[in-house]
Amino acid sequence: MDPRSGMHSIVRLVPVEELDRPFGPVDPDALNSLLMARDVEALVEATAQLGAMTVGTAPDGGLQGKCFKPSELQGDGKRTLKLEAPDAERLLEECFFDPYAAREGASGFEFSQAGRVAKAATRRAVEAYDFAGARDYSFADDRYRFLIEPIQDWVFARNILSIVLRIGGLLRENPEEQSILTAAGFSRAMPETTHQKDVMGGSCLVIPIGFNPYFRKGNLLFNDVTFKRSADVIWPLYRSVAGIKKSALTKQFLNYHLKTEEAVIFLTAVEAKQIEGSLKARDKRPLIAKWWYMGLREQGGCSQRETADMLLRAFDRALFKPELAYSGEPMREIEPASKPANLLEAMWLLVRDHPGRYLLTCKNCHRTILSGTQGGERRFCSDSCRAAWNKEHRDTASSPHKE
Numbered sequence: 120m121d122p123r124s125g126m127h128s129i130v131r132l133v134p135v136e137e138l139d140r141p142f143g144p145v146d147p148d149a150l151n152s153l154l155m156a157r158d159v160e161a162l163v164e165a166t167a168q169l170g171a172m173t174v175g176t177a178p179d180g181g182l183q184g185k186c187f188k189p190s191e192l193q194g195d196g197k198r199t200l201k202l203e204a205p206d207a208e209r210l211l212e213e214c215f216f217d218p219y220a221a222r223e224g225a226s227g228f229e230f231s232q233a234g235r236v237a238k239a240a241t242r243r244a245v246e247a248y249d250f251a252g253a254r255d256y257s258f259a260d261d262r263y264r265f266l267i268e269p270i271q272d273w274v275f276a277r278n279i280l281s282i283v284l285r286i287g288g289l290l291r292e293n294p295e296e297q298s299i300l301t302a303a304g305f306s307r308a309m310p311e312t313t314h315q316k317d318v319m320g321g322s323c324l325v326i327p328i329g330f331n332p333y334f335r336k337g338n339l340l341f342n343d344v345t346f347k348r349s350a351d352v353i354w355p356l357y358r359s360v361a362g363i364k365k366s367a368l369t370k371q372f373l374n375y376h377l378k379t380e381e382a383v384i385f386l387t388a389v390e391a392k393q394i395e396g397s398l399k400a401r402d403k404r405p406l407i408a409k410w411w412y413m414g415l416r417e418q419g420g421c422s423q424r425e426t427a428d429m430l431l432r433a434f435d436r437a438l439f440k441p442e443l444a445y446s447g448e449p450m451r452e453i454e455p456a457s458k459p460a461n462l463l464e465a466m467w468l469l470v471r472d473h474p475g476r477y478l479l480t481c482k483n484c485h486r487t488i489l490s491g492t493q494g495g496e497r498r499f500c501s502d503s504c505r506a507a508w509n510k511e512h513r514d515t516a517s518s519p520h521k522e
Contacts, residue, residue: 158237194257219304
């Protein structure tokens with residue numbers, strides 16, 4: 120656990136020569152492993168396949184506060200950062216794998232996790248990947264670096280890509296679907312107070328995208344006060360795409376929004392308005408206050424299909440930035456002038472252009488992945504999902520599904 124944020128991180132050992140290596144094409148199967156992750160163990164295994172979230176080629180240097188010499192984290196000398204032992208219960212709470220989970224109430228914010236609780240998988244991940252048990256590389260400062268990648272960033276990347284792909288997959292199955300965002304897991308939330316109206320700007324279609332960092336380890340009141348100051352450590356990838364809106368008159372903070380589109384906002388649940396300055400204990404807060412949401416402001420006269428297109432274009436502007444340039448290299452005479460600044464941008468390039476793959480929405484778990492075209496179209500993301508669906512529908516299905 121990173122003591123600076125009070126939340127868990129992945130610590131990755133990287134050879135020095137790879138720190139400035141540009142992000143290359145992402146393997147579709149590796150991306151699928153991230154999209155299909157339903158527990159902490161699967162998430163960590165997927166991150167190992169995909170590689171580092173950020174490297175030194177990012178426009179802002181990318182590695183400040185994230186890159187350490189081995190001797191700064193290990194060994195008998197004075198450490199720059201002393202990582203804390205992982206906490207399986209808190210780690211499980213920090214990971215939200217079901218952005219399109221079923222609603223439980225009428226407020227628009229009440230979602231429940233549809234995936235496995237996966238306590239056993241979380242314990243296995245803690246036992247297998249606890250940094251305290253890692254080999255000591257403090258003797259190799261000249262050859263290696265440790266990169267610290269917040270779990271919160273990986274969950275954010277996974278859920279944003281999952282939501283965007285699911286909308287595309289559902290439209291592929293039913294191009295005439297008018298309530299596509301509702302079908303994809305969004306629900307309508309109405310502001311009830313003046314503060315909520317200021318933050319939301321009216322009714323929004325909302326969907327949970329991760330754990331609310333206000334509830335991270337530490338004093339809740341202190342977490343409230345320091346969140347904006349600590350966000351670059353807690354959630355650097357998110358902060359790279361999120362802008363801050365302030366009141367024109369009072370300069371008071373109003374909300375976070377996607378830098379390329381103020382109609383795409385990031386907010387806490389209705390109950391979370393009580394957090395700031397509140398002394399109410401964590402375990403007394405409603406579960407829905409512990410999620411972080413993405414909201415799409417409903418524009419007058421716009422259909423859900425048009426709002427979905429707005430979301431897609433907004434993220435495309437935020438994540439796909441390079442302009443074309445002449446390179447002078449054979450077979451690559453015209454190519455992007457710059458490379459992806461982080462792994463999320465590299466994964467986005469695959470999401471927006473995936474030749475030889477189609478969007479498959481699993482009939483059992485409803486996750487959407489990039490499926491190959493060989494062997495005909497599939498209806499399940501994995502053999503386990505196919506078996507689970509056949510078992511559940513044994514009495515109603517005319518014949519088992521085979522692929």
